[in-house]
Amino acid sequence: MKIYHKKNFSEDILLTGLGLLLLVTMLLRQCFRPKSVLICTAALLLGLGLLFRSLSRQCARADRLEELDxxxxxxxxxxxxxxxxxxxxxxxxxxxxxxxxxxxxxxxxxxxxxxxxxxxxxxxxxxxxxxxxxxxxxxxxxxx
The missing domain is CATH 1.10.287 (Helix Hairpins)
Structure with a gap:
């Protein structure tokens, strides 16, 4: 598996890590507040989306063109x-x-x-x- 967009990949690792950390914290404390659940879901979904885009050649090329526009x-x-x-x-x-x-x-x-x-x-x-x-x-x- 090749990483085509390293910046997106590093942001993905950070975002997914924060989402997983929040999920583990919520599970350990048995505290499921709607705000925390929403933030955790958003962090995990955005992290996985960036992961897909950083591992796809076409998406990475489109992201780089968008950055240089x-x-x-x-x-x-x-x-x-x-x-x-x-x-x-x-x-x-x-x-x-x-x-x-x-x-x-x-x-x-x-x-x-x-x-x-x-x-x-x-x-x-x-x-x-x-x-x-x-x-x-x-x-x-x-x-x-």
């Missing part, structure tokens, strides 16, 4: 860029809200510690995202 690459690039912008703006809003909450609750010491921690953490994450964006811009400016 320019329209799909453009959609992926735009969606990741938009998601990054949304996360960056959400961190900035959280930073501002935690600063405002700390000022408004200045009489409560515990609230100030909570809002201060939120302010520091969201500020650091926003700065990190800004720094990564800047460094990526410099990197690609030199490359292109």
């Amino acid at each position: 320019e329209r799909n690459l453009l959609i992926q690039l735009r969606s990741k860029g938009l998601a990054f912008s949304i996360v960056q703006n959400a961190l900035l809003v959280l930073c501002l809200l935690s600063a405002a909450g700390g000022v408004l609750r200045s009489s409560d010491r515990e609230a100030q510690l909570v809002f201060g921690g939120m302010l520091v953490l969201s500020g650091l994450l926003w700065f990190l995202s800004f720094l990564v964006e800047l460094l990526c811009g410099i990197y690609y400016e030199r490359r292109l």
Whole structure:
């Protein structure tokens, strides 16, 4: 048996392993919640589907063509860029809200510690995202 699409095969092993691990956990604990059963079923079915596609020559070829399609690459690039912008703006809003909450609750010491921690953490994450964006811009400016 030959593996034609190694990326799909590795994802299949991970997904099937998680599904089997969840199934064994549910059997050992005798806890069959609908959410867990649904997740286990989805993981096993998706894992087996990827296994079939990674072992089939025609399906693997179709998957590779789909991955290299320019329209799909453009959609992926735009969606990741938009998601990054949304996360960056959400961190900035959280930073501002935690600063405002700390000022408004200045009489409560515990609230100030909570809002201060939120302010520091969201500020650091926003700065990190800004720094990564800047460094990526410099990197690609030199490359292109």
